[in-house]
Amino acid sequence: MSAATDAFLDMLASERGAAANTLAAYARDLAQAEDAIGELAAAPRAKVAQLAGAWAALAPSTVARKASALRQFFGFALDEGWRDDDPSGALPAPRTRRPLPKVLGHEAVEALFATAEREAEGNKPDAVRLLALIELLYGSGLRASELVALPLGAVPRDAPFLTVTGKGGQARMVPVSTRAAEALVRWRAVRPAGQSRFLFPSRGKSGHLTRVRLFQLVKALAVRAGLDPAGVSPHVLRHAFATHLLEGGADLRVLQTLLGHADIATTQIYTHVDAARLVELVNSRHPLGNRKP
Known part of the structure; x- marks a missing residue:
């Protein structure tokens, strides 16, 4: 990548506290754009417009993500004085509809x-x-990356809360249910002794359980529970936590805090999930629901 894109990524890390996965995604999108049209800091508007053709076969959501990365870069380049124009208007702007998250029903969770x-x-x-892992995924709504990286010190012995470091290095407190607390007590009693500082250490190393391994464990549990593993994952359990809380009357702002969302617009997706559930309920249970107009 060019020196300009490297500087942009450094800014995202230092000033915005972007997570490692976010930085990797930006780096990949910017590098691919530079492979297609040359150094972004000097690319003329006509060259930038050519990206629409290069991205023609991609999904609208992928194009939107790539275009967003470039818009932010061009704004940064303008601020730094590397460009005297902003060619972002030449980027494609596909209309995307954010898909509703998969949610497990109560019966599936119980199984x-x-x-x-x-x-x-x-x-x-x-x-x-x-x-203990699934109790924290469903009972506290943790992200997979937050869960596997929990240090031992995140679990206080005298308070029903966990200290979690989320996206961008932002710390928050999340409640631990009575069930999850009991599962953690049981886990700490049988947790292998060693030098790892993590609550869920990896085998034979000082690191922690990986997200990939967590994903595999949850999928395998779903199979043993008689569920379709395609519909069960750590993130689906987080979605179930949020949706079921909302169904139970939780306030959207409280839910935003629990989930660690920086923008409440991200949390509002769960209102659509709940609305979809209500429409389905009316159509299936109301006497006129199945009657054709």
Whole structure:
């Protein structure tokens, strides 16, 4: 990548506190754009317009993401004096509709937990760990990356809260349910002793359980619970946490805080999920719901 794009990424990391995954995505999109049209800081508007053709086969959501990265770069380049124009207007602006998140129903959640609890009855470390993991995913709404990276010190012994470091290095407090607290006590009792500072250490290393391994564990549990693994993942459990809280009357602002969303617009997606559920309920249960007009 060019020196200008490197400087832009440094700014995202230092001034905006962008997460490693976010930086990697920006770096990839900017590098691909420079491969197509040359150095972005010097690319004329006509060259920038050519990206629409280069991106023609991509999904609208992918084009929107790439265009957003370039708009931010061009704004930065303008501020730095590297350009005297902003060619962002030449970028494609596809209309995208944000898909509703997958959500597990209450019965599916109960089946998942019944299986995990049954398997943990013998206090085998792997089974107890899995129970603690899904209790925190569904009971506290943690992101997978937040969960696997929890340090031991994040679990105070005298308060029902976890200290979580979320996106952009932002710390927040999240409540721990009674069930999750009990699962954590059980896990800490059988957790392998060692030098790892993480609550869920990786095997034979000082690091922590990976997100990929967490994903695999949850999928495998879904299969054993008789559920379709395609509809179950750590992120789906986080969505279920949010949706079920909203169904129970939780305030949207409270939900925003619990989920660690910087913008409440991100949290509002769950109002659409709840609305969709209500429409489905009326159509399936109301006497006139299935009657053709």
